Amino acid sequence: MSKLKEEKRFENIPSLSQETIDGEIATLNLGPTHPATHGIFQNILKVDGEKILSSEQTVGYIHRAFEKLSERRPYHQITPITDRLNYCSSPINNMGWHMTVEKLIGAEIPKRVQYMRVIIMELARIADHLICNSVIGVDTGALTGFTYVFQEREKIYELYEEICGARLTTNIGRIGGFERDFTPEFHRKFQEFMKKFPKVLEEFDGLLSRNRIFMDRTKGAGPISGERALEYGFVGPNLRAAGVDYDVRVMNPYSSYEDFDFIIPVGVNGDTYDRFMVRQEEMRQSMNIIKQAYENLPEGDYHADIPDFYLPPKEEVYNNMEALIYHFKIVMGETPVPVGEVYHSVEGGNGELGYYLISDGGRTPYRLQFRRPCFIYYQAYPEMITGQTISDAVLTLSSLNVIAGELDA
Amino acid sequence: MSKELNPELVLEKLKAQFGESIIKQEEGSDMLTLEVAREKIKEIISWLKNDPELQVSFLTLLGGVHYPKDEGRELAVVYHLHSLIHNFRMRLKVFMSIGQPEVPTITDVYVGANWQERETFDFYGIRFKGHPNLTRILNEDSMDYHPLRKEYHLEDGTREDKDDRFFGR
Structure with a gap:
C-alpha cells in the first residue's frame, strides 16, 4: 500500500x-x-x-467500511455491524441479517420466533417513524410533538432492553431465534405500551396533520413523481408517498408477514406532507400488526433447532461435552456454511433493506453487500429541491429520513 | 398482480433477443442468475426495462465482486433487477479482467445507478464508460487504491494473535 x-x-x-x-x-x-x-x-x-x-x-463522512469489515468476521459477529446502518431501527437490520444467514443455511424457524420477530420489527418501525415525523415537526418550528413522542420512543427502547439488554445498537436476537423468551416484565411493559401509545399517536397527529401552518409549510415541499422515484430506486415510505404501493412485507413476505392483515398507505403528490402522512398511517398499521401477532403468538420454542449455529445454554456448556464443542465451534466461527449466493430483503424503516451475501464455504462471507435505501434515494435530493426555498430543502431532507449511518455504511 | 413470470420464460426471451450474449445460467441460486457479455450489459438491462411483457424495471442493487484466483475474469459487476409488476427478481453478472476493468454505464437507463456505480468504482476500481461523474464517493479523493479488492487485508499484518494457523485454517 x-x-x-x-x-x-x-x-x-x-x-x-x-x-x-x-x-x-x-x-x-x-x-x-x-x-x-x-x-x-x-x-x-x-x-x-x-x-x-x-x-x-x-457523502462519506462517517464511512466505516462495513462491507470490508464483514469479510473478516464470522457470521454472528456481523450482527453488531448491521446495528450501525440505520441506527433508528436497528432491530430490523439485525433480523434482516439473521434471516439472510438462515436463508443461506436453510434453517427452519419456529412460528413463535417469526411472530416475536414481527412484534419487535414493527416496534422498531414505530420508533423510526416517530423520530422522522417528529423531526419534520421540529423543522417547521413545532418542538412540542417531538419532545412528547420521545417519551414513547423511550418506552420502545425499554422493551428492547428487556429482550436483549441494549437500547440503541441492539444486536437483538441470534441466528435461529432469540437469546431468551419474552420475560414477564416484557409482557407487563408491552401491554402498558400498547394501551397508551394509540392515544399518544392520535394526540401527536392532532398537533400536526391538520395544522394549517404545518400543512402550508409541508404541502408541495420537495415533491417527486412516482415514475421518477422508481427511476431513482426509491423504496419504502418515500416511494409510497409518491403513489407506488411497493412494500417488501407484502411483495416478498418474510417472517410470516402473510399471516397478518394490514393496509399499505400510499400518497399522491410525493411531497413532504404525503411522506409525513404515509409514515403516520404506517405507525397505526404497525400497531395493528403487533396486536395481531401478540394475540396469536404461538406456543413453542424461542429458537430454531440448529445446534451448529445457535449457542447451547450455558449450564450445558459446563456439564456436557457435546454442548461445549458446539459452543467453541460457534464462538470461533468454525461451523460449516454452504457455498452459495443469496439476496434477502426486509422492509426497513426506510424501505427495502437488502443483504447480498456470497459464501465460499469459509468462516466469513466472501462478499457481503448491503442495499442501503438511504444511499440510493438520497441521490434524488438535488432534483427535489431545485426551485424550492432553503427552508423547504431542510424539510425535504428530514422527511426523506436520511440516516447518516445507513448512507455511508 | 398479473400473470406469473417464470425464469424459463425470461431466459428464453433473452436468448431469442441476445443469443450469444447470454453466456450462461448459474444453477442452484435463489433467483435467476445469468452471466452476460460485458459489452451488451446496457442493452440487455435497457431491453428488460422496456419490454412490455417482462417490465423488469427496478434496479435493486449494483455492486462489484473480486475473485483474484479467476484469471482473466477477476472482477465482476452484479446487477439485481426486480420486476415490480410481476414480482420477479433476477441477477445479471458481467466479468472482466483486472487489467481492463471497464463496463458500460447504465446511468442513462436508471438514474439511480449513478452513486452505486461510483461506489463500485471507489471500492473496486471498475470504470463505467460514459458515467457523467465517475469519482470516489465514500473514500477520500486522494486515495490511490481500491480497498475492497482482496489483496488489501483488513487486519494489521504485524499482528500475530489473529494468525489463522493457530486455529487450523
Whole structure:
C-alpha cells in the first residue's frame, strides 16, 4: 500500500464565483455539521435569494467500511455491524441479517420466533417513524410533538432492553431465534405500551396533520413523481408517498408477514406532507400488526433447532461435552456454511433493506453487500429541491429520513 | 398482480433477443442468475426495462465482486433487477479482467445507478464508460487504491494473535 497523496481536504470548498461577487447568486454550505441536516453530510447550495438553483452533495463522512469489515468476521459477529446502518431501527437490520444467514443455511424457524420477530420489527418501525415525523415537526418550528413522542420512543427502547439488554445498537436476537423468551416484565411493559401509545399517536397527529401552518409549510415541499422515484430506486415510505404501493412485507413476505392483515398507505403528490402522512398511517398499521401477532403468538420454542449455529445454554456448556464443542465451534466461527449466493430483503424503516451475501464455504462471507435505501434515494435530493426555498430543502431532507449511518455504511 | 413470470420464460426471451450474449445460467441460486457479455450489459438491462411483457424495471442493487484466483475474469459487476409488476427478481453478472476493468454505464437507463456505480468504482476500481461523474464517493479523493479488492487485508499484518494457523485454517 503506497503512501497517501498530498491532502486535498479543502479542495471542494466552494470559492467565490463572479456571480456571488455581483451579489446575485450566493453559495451556501448546508452541512456537514449543521443542525438542519440531522447527520453528517454536506450540501453545497447555489441560491438566488431564498430560491435554490442547484445543489451538490458530499457523502462519506462517517464511512466505516462495513462491507470490508464483514469479510473478516464470522457470521454472528456481523450482527453488531448491521446495528450501525440505520441506527433508528436497528432491530430490523439485525433480523434482516439473521434471516439472510438462515436463508443461506436453510434453517427452519419456529412460528413463535417469526411472530416475536414481527412484534419487535414493527416496534422498531414505530420508533423510526416517530423520530422522522417528529423531526419534520421540529423543522417547521413545532418542538412540542417531538419532545412528547420521545417519551414513547423511550418506552420502545425499554422493551428492547428487556429482550436483549441494549437500547440503541441492539444486536437483538441470534441466528435461529432469540437469546431468551419474552420475560414477564416484557409482557407487563408491552401491554402498558400498547394501551397508551394509540392515544399518544392520535394526540401527536392532532398537533400536526391538520395544522394549517404545518400543512402550508409541508404541502408541495420537495415533491417527486412516482415514475421518477422508481427511476431513482426509491423504496419504502418515500416511494409510497409518491403513489407506488411497493412494500417488501407484502411483495416478498418474510417472517410470516402473510399471516397478518394490514393496509399499505400510499400518497399522491410525493411531497413532504404525503411522506409525513404515509409514515403516520404506517405507525397505526404497525400497531395493528403487533396486536395481531401478540394475540396469536404461538406456543413453542424461542429458537430454531440448529445446534451448529445457535449457542447451547450455558449450564450445558459446563456439564456436557457435546454442548461445549458446539459452543467453541460457534464462538470461533468454525461451523460449516454452504457455498452459495443469496439476496434477502426486509422492509426497513426506510424501505427495502437488502443483504447480498456470497459464501465460499469459509468462516466469513466472501462478499457481503448491503442495499442501503438511504444511499440510493438520497441521490434524488438535488432534483427535489431545485426551485424550492432553503427552508423547504431542510424539510425535504428530514422527511426523506436520511440516516447518516445507513448512507455511508 | 398479473400473470406469473417464470425464469424459463425470461431466459428464453433473452436468448431469442441476445443469443450469444447470454453466456450462461448459474444453477442452484435463489433467483435467476445469468452471466452476460460485458459489452451488451446496457442493452440487455435497457431491453428488460422496456419490454412490455417482462417490465423488469427496478434496479435493486449494483455492486462489484473480486475473485483474484479467476484469471482473466477477476472482477465482476452484479446487477439485481426486480420486476415490480410481476414480482420477479433476477441477477445479471458481467466479468472482466483486472487489467481492463471497464463496463458500460447504465446511468442513462436508471438514474439511480449513478452513486452505486461510483461506489463500485471507489471500492473496486471498475470504470463505467460514459458515467457523467465517475469519482470516489465514500473514500477520500486522494486515495490511490481500491480497498475492497482482496489483496488489501483488513487486519494489521504485524499482528500475530489473529494468525489463522493457530486455529487450523
